[in-house]
Amino acid sequence: MMLDLSLAWRNVLRNRRRTLITLMTVAMGATALLLLGALMSYIVLEFQTSAVRRTGHLAVFKKGYFDYGAGNPAAYGIGDYDAVLATIRSAPGIQPYLLVATPTQIISGVAGNFQAGTSKTFFGQGIVPADRLRMREWNEHRISGLEVNAPPLSRANGVAVGSGLGRILQLCDPRQAAGCAPRAAVQRAAAPVDAEAADLIQLRQREVGAAPAAAQDRQAIELLSASATGAPNVVSAVVERLDTHGSKDLDDNLVVMPLPIAQQLAYGRGAPRVTALNLQLKRTEDIPAVRAALRQLIQSNGLDLEVRDFVELNAMYGQIQAFFSFLFGFIALVIVVIVVFTIMNTMGMSVMERVGEIGTARALGVQRSSVRNLFVLEGGLQGVLGATLGVLLTMLLVALVNAANLHWSPPTSAGEIPFKLYLFGSLPLMAGVWFALTCVAALASLFPAHRASRMMIVDALRHV
Amino acid sequence: MLQLDNVSKTFRSGTISVHALRDVTLTLDGPGFTMISGPSGSGKTTLLNLIGTLDRPSQGTIRIDGKDVGTMPDRALTRFRADHIGFIFQSFNLMPVLSAYENVEYALLQTGMPAHERRRRTNELIEAVGLASHAAHRPNQLSGGQRQRVAIARALVKRPLLVLADEPTANLDSANGRAIVELMRDMQRRFDTAFIFSTHDPMLLGHADRVLTTLDGKVTPAAAGMELVHDA
Numbered sequence: 001m002m003l004d005l006s007l008a009w010r011n012v013l014r015n016r017r018r019t020l021i022t023l024m025t026v027a028m029g030a031t032a033l034l035l036l037g038a039l040m041s042y043i044v045l046e047f048q049t050s051a052v053r054r055t056g057h058l059a060v061f062k063k064g065y066f067d068y069g070a071g072n073p074a075a076y077g078i079g080d081y082d083a084v085l086a087t088i089r090s091a092p093g094i095q096p097y098l099l100v101a102t103p104t105q106i107i108s109g110v111a112g113n114f115q116a117g118t119s120k121t122f123f124g125q126g127i128v129p130a131d132r133l134r135m136r137e138w139n140e141h142r143i144s145g146l147e148v149n150a151p152p153l154s155r156a157n158g159v160a161v162g163s164g165l166g167r168i169l170q171l172c173d174p175r176q177a178a179g180c181a182p183r184a185a186v187q188r189a190a191a192p193v194d195a196e197a198a199d200l201i202q203l204r205q206r207e208v209g210a211a212p213a214a215a216q217d218r219q220a221i222e223l224l225s226a227s228a229t230g231a232p233n234v235v236s237a238v239v240e241r242l243d244t245h246g247s248k249d250l251d252d253n254l255v256v257m258p259l260p261i262a263q264q265l266a267y268g269r270g271a272p273r274v275t276a277l278n279l280q281l282k283r284t285e286d287i288p289a290v291r292a293a294l295r296q297l298i299q300s301n302g303l304d305l306e307v308r309d310f311v312e313l314n315a316m317y318g319q320i321q322a323f324f325s326f327l328f329g330f331i332a333l334v335i336v337v338i339v340v341f342t343i344m345n346t347m348g349m350s351v352m353e354r355v356g357e358i359g360t361a362r363a364l365g366v367q368r369s370s371v372r373n374l375f376v377l378e379g380g381l382q383g384v385l386g387a388t389l390g391v392l393l394t395m396l397l398v399a400l401v402n403a404a405n406l407h408w409s410p411p412t413s414a415g416e417i418p419f420k421l422y423l424f425g426s427l428p429l430m431a432g433v434w435f436a437l438t439c440v441a442a443l444a445s446l447f448p449a450h451r452a453s454r455m456m457i458v459d460a461l462r463h464v
Numbered sequence: 465m466l467q468l469d470n471v472s473k474t475f476r477s478g479t480i481s482v483h484a485l486r487d488v489t490l491t492l493d494g495p496g497f498t499m500i501s502g503p504s505g506s507g508k509t510t511l512l513n514l515i516g517t518l519d520r521p522s523q524g525t526i527r528i529d530g531k532d533v534g535t536m537p538d539r540a541l542t543r544f545r546a547d548h549i550g551f552i553f554q555s556f557n558l559m560p561v562l563s564a565y566e567n568v569e570y571a572l573l574q575t576g577m578p579a580h581e582r583r584r585r586t587n588e589l590i591e592a593v594g595l596a597s598h599a600a601h602r603p604n605q606l607s608g609g610q611r612q613r614v615a616i617a618r619a620l621v622k623r624p625l626l627v628l629a630d631e632p633t634a635n636l637d638s639a640n641g642r643a644i645v646e647l648m649r650d651m652q653r654r655f656d657t658a659f660i661f662s663t664h665d666p667m668l669l670g671h672a673d674r675v676l677t678t679l680d681g682k683v684t685p686a687a688a689g690m691e692l693v694h695d696a
Contacts, residue, residue, distance in 0.1 A: 365546020
């Protein structure tokens with residue numbers, strides 16, 4: 001084998017210019033694939049990090065909520081959720097993997113700025129701010145630029161409103177469209193767009209004896225929602241901040257609030273429940289184990305619950321992955337075709353130049369299979385060298401790009417984050433591209449190698 | 465050792481048939497230095513190719529060491545060639561990427577011989593042809609005569625039954641040609657093997673134990689020792 005390898009190596013070096021062109025073609029193919037893979041890895045992991053920070057790795061819902069509950073979240077509340085959470089947190093199959101387990105209430109309704117006479121439908125998320133702050137610190141893949149900078153909700157009735165919704169409710173200065181920071185209350189004649197909602201809000205204010213929201217030191221809004229039975233619930237809340245989420249849909253609709261406010265809106269004076277129990281794990285790879293443990297726990301306790309992972313909860317994550325997989329596959333196919341034709345051409349020319357040698361080797365007793373194997377080995381060797389060169393070139397380019405301090409705005413982020421290529425965390429990708437191109441090069445040599453092995457000896461010798 | 469019975473070889477190109485050899489019957493027993501002489505196109509190379517198992521006869525049988533090589537499957541025939549037949553070519557046909565030593569050793573790699581024995585034999589032959597000081601040289605660093613010496617060493621290193629040389633002096637000047645024929649003669653005696661070589665050069669006829677002449681695909685006898693039956 002070593003002698004074959006030595007012979008193959010010497011043959012590869014015979015026509016150095018042609019070999020160099022072949023190696024560069026394979027190397028460029030490897031580099032293109034690896035750079036694309038590194039970019040994809042970074043984007044997917046950045047998206048995964050954002051998704052896991054938002055929803056956790058797993059969410060436990062009342063059975064049926066995921067498919068039918070969006071229209072009426074209050075009807076799918078998990079009762080006695082503290083006990084369920086405690087059971088989950090202490091379960092042996094879950095506890096070692098668990099970072100945060102926190103309840104969430106989803107609601108929808110109408111948000112109004114009574115003083116400005118504006119209102120708009122919203123969807124809301126009731127959270128435990130301290131838990132959410134911990135969730136936002138999760139960074140398994142050490143993606144830089146995603147540092148937590150928004151403060152947690154500090155007031156019992158403080159809410160964070162999407163910047164678009166804030167704009168519609170006139171909670172910010174329209175001239176500050178980009179940041180849309182809260183401003184002093186807009187004093188103007190009330191002109192409610194939704195008379196029924198305004199009536200309910202006024203009733204609520206009288207009921208609790210609250211001062212008009214606009215008179216408070218911060219901008220305030222009123223939130224109206226219906227319980228599972230259709231009874232209206234109203235809450236006055238103080239806008240602590242306006243958030244930009246990087247999605248117009250979220251910016252125009254989302255109101256994040258402390259869990260008790262959301263529960264009050266969803267259940268009124270009824271027993272508080274929650275829509276979901278979100279679980280954030282230390283490592284993403286532990287999802288299957290924890291999911292299995294959760295299923296077992298739910299089954300053994302006879303709970304009417306179901307478990308969904310972050311991929312199911314964030315449909316766009318799956319779509320982005322599928323899109324990139326398709327893109328990668330398509331580009332890989334193009335590169336494979338280029339490599340195949342380059343290697344076939346190189347090896348074909350090599351065979352034509354060595355017809356006499358092939359005849360001589362066969363006359364000396366070299367078997368057809370050995371002739372074929374030698375040419376395949378030469379093709380494979382060029383694949384190995386080209387792919388290795390490509391990996392090294394990619395490492396260099398990735399290091400240069402990552403050191404260049406570039407920034408960009410990913411689809412899930414409101415602001416710019418550092419632009420990085422995530423290569424070193426993608427060892428399977430590197431190994432896979434290297435191995436695949438080596439195999440492709442060897443396989444592409446098969447046809448010319450076979451042709452060489454089938455030559456008639458006397459015909460081949462006549463070429464000398 | 466070598467027996468050809470009614471061997472013919474016809475090449476076809478479209479509707480045209482060329483009879484390169486016609487009904488050749490001959491027997492060669494034991495070692496010796498046999499020369500095949502004849503004009504271009506008379507069938508010398510075809511005869512050597514058939515004896516060397518590089519080609520198969522259109523008709524007739526060829527036996528080497530009692531084995532019918534005409535009917536052997538390719539794999540067995542290749543192995544037979546590796547073990548029993550050495551070749552010396554007009555254009556030397558050395559592997560350009562291998563040194564002189566490696567070219568000689570290359571012939572033994574196909575026989576599965578142990579490495580130490582391979583090295584011993586290779587060194588022995590390299591010294592025998594007077595190229596010990598050039599063992600590491602590549603073919604392009606050797607003269608024509610030196611290259612043919614390497615080819616002779618390569619042909620003999622496996623101790624073959626037969627060494628076939630197709631016009632081994634054609635690409636050499638007369639002095640080198642004579643030197644190579646003398647070397648082949650010397651090696652034939654030293655290794656007690658059977659040499660069959662073809663040539664145009666009538667000056668070399670004096671070196672042969674036996675001479676065969678070919679003309680229009682027919683082989684005619686020339687000397688004692690070769691039992692030749694032609695058009696029997």
